[in-house]
Amino acid sequence: MVAHIRGPMVWIALIVFVLGTATQILQFFWLSRKTARSFAVFDPDRENRVGKLSLHQRISDMAHYFRKTVFVTYPLTMTVSTVFHVCLILLPLFVLGHNELIALSLGHRLPSFPERLSDGLTLVVLLCCSYFFIRRVVLARMRAISSLADYLVLALVGVSFLSGYLAYHQIFDYQSTITIHMLSGELMLMAIPFTKMTHMTFFFFNRFMVIHEHTLGRGERVW
Amino acid sequence: MKVNTSEIVALLNAEKPKMKLWLKVCAHCSLCAESCFLYTVKDRDPRYMPSYKVIHSIGTLYRKKRRISHQDLETIGDIVWNRCVLCTRCYCPFGIDIPAMITLGRKICRTQNIYRRYDEK
Numbered sequence: 176m177v178a179h180i181r182g183p184m185v186w187i188a189l190i191v192f193v194l195g196t197a198t199q200i201l202q203f204f205w206l207s208r209k210t211a212r213s214f215a216v217f218d219p220d221r222e223n224r225v226g227k228l229s230l231h232q233r234i235s236d237m238a239h240y241f242r243k244t245v246f247v248t249y250p251l252t253m254t255v256s257t258v259f260h261v262c263l264i265l266l267p268l269f270v271l272g273h274n275e276l277i278a279l280s281l282g283h284r285l286p287s288f289p290e291r292l293s294d295g296l297t298l299v300v301l302l303c304c305s306y307f308f309i310r311r312v313v314l315a316r317m318r319a320i321s322s323l324a325d326y327l328v329l330a331l332v333g334v335s336f337l338s339g340y341l342a343y344h345q346i347f348d349y350q351s352t353i354t355i356h357m358l359s360g361e362l363m364l365m366a367i368p369f370t371k372m373t374h375m376t377f378f379f380f381n382r383f384m385v386i387h388e389h390t391l392g393r394g395e396r397v398w
Numbered sequence: 399m400k401v402n403t404s405e406i407v408a409l410l411n412a413e414k415p416k417m418k419l420w421l422k423v424c425a426h427c428s429l430c431a432e433s434c435f436l437y438t439v440k441d442r443d444p445r446y447m448p449s450y451k452v453i454h455s456i457g458t459l460y461r462k463k464r465r466i467s468h469q470d471l472e473t474i475g476d477i478v479w480n481r482c483v484l485c486t487r488c489y490c491p492f493g494i495d496i497p498a499m500i501t502l503g504r505k506i507c508r509t510q511n512i513y514r515r516y517d518e519k
């Protein structure tokens with residue numbers, strides 16, 4: 176059992192993650208189409224603006240835009256969220272333990288964070304997860320829309336990091352913590368394309384390529 | 399009162415992949431709350447939050463499909479007609495199109511004769 180979790184399951188998880196994400200991306204293109212209208216959103220700031228903008232205009236546009244984002248309405252949550260997501264993406268890629276395994280199986284050594292740094296950032300992620308959990312339990316507006324799945328996804332992320340931390344410090348039985356770590360990590364990877372975590376791809380597609388009220392990029396497509 | 403479920407299911411199926419994807423992507427994070435003026439005006443009642451309105455209208459419809467009752471539709475009708483004015487000001491970090499979802503809810507309610515009545519007290 177443990178041999179399977181350590182061996183083939185890792186590859187299965189990676190394949191499910193990659194194929195699932197690829198399917199999501201194909202689905203975006205299948206469900207949306209290109210349109211001739213290049214900017215359909217009514218935005219008083221961009222009305223009657225033709226030709227090149229001065230640097231000053233561009234900065235004030237950006238400042239004006241920023242004031243309308245959730246970073247200003249919910250500064251604490253968005254700061255926690257940004258820290259959480261940056262660590263969430265960087266850590267698994269640069270943790271020494273992972274790169275040891277990659278070096279073993281591919282024969283190539285990838286750059287890693289110093290161990291103290293990844294260890295600290297792991298704690299930061301755990302703090303962020305606790306913040307999300309408390310917010311979900313305490314705030315009435317969060318309780319009103321929370322389902323079991325929201326807690327499960329958060330728990331999956333929390334357990335992957337917590338067990339990685341425990342294994343690294345060899346707190347409790349190493350065999351058990353590392354097995355739980357590999358299992359939860361694999362489950363999380365596989366769940367990304369099929370749960371709300373699929374926002375990883377959706378965010379970039381929908382905010383940059385689709386025309387709507389809050390398009391960030393060129394916005395050439397409609398659903 | 400009788401509900402014509404095949405009419406509802408036909409409308410649901412026509413936009414199913416897109417609507418289901420939006421429902422799935424919603425992180426249930428409540429960051430859209432403050433962007434809806436109705437939410438702020440109604441003393442920040444969670445039932446006026448954009449995501450709440452979508453989950454309890456379109457979300458319920460896709461979950462129950464043929465099992466939807468007239469009572470359910472009355473509740474959904476109250477949400478899509480009375481708690482959202484389709485002003486398209488809602489701001490979701492993922493850009494989920496809340497008004498488009500409420501619009502589908504209205505379309506479905508209309509087929510079952512549930513709509514906003516201005517001549518009633």
Ligand code: HEM
Pocket residue numbers: 181185188263266267270271272273276293294295297335336339340341342343353356357359360361363364
């Ligand atoms: C897919 C299978 C995975 C395997 C086989 C695996 C394996 C490992 C191993 C061997 C270690 C080192 C433990 C030690 O030093 O003894 C480790 C640490 C760690 N892993 Fe994973 N891991 C996996 C997935 C993940 C995922 C998906 C995440 C997070 C998204 C993650 C986050 C971490 C972190 C943060 C640490 C370091 C903890 C610390 O230094 O405090 N792992 N992992």
Ligand code: HEM
Pocket residue numbers: 252256260263264307308311325328329332363367372374375376378425426427429491492
């Ligand atoms: C790389 C692009 C990504 C972007 C731009 C992004 C963006 C966001 C945003 C804007 C939120 C809502 C704000 C919040 O509640 O924190 C959110 C929530 C969340 N994201 Fe991401 N995300 C990304 C990737 C991921 C990945 C890869 C995972 C997991 C493996 C993930 C897990 C989560 C979770 C669990 C929440 C909900 C936190 C809660 O329970 O409130 N995200 N994300």
Ligand code: SF4
Pocket residue numbers: 423424425426427428429430431448449489490491492493494
């Ligand atoms: S609609 Fe957007 S902002 Fe609102 S809860 Fe869902 S993901 Fe969050």
Ligand code: SF4
Pocket residue numbers: 433434435436447448451481482483484485486487488496497
């Ligand atoms: S479209 Fe509806 S949900 Fe969105 S801000 Fe306007 S009233 Fe609120």
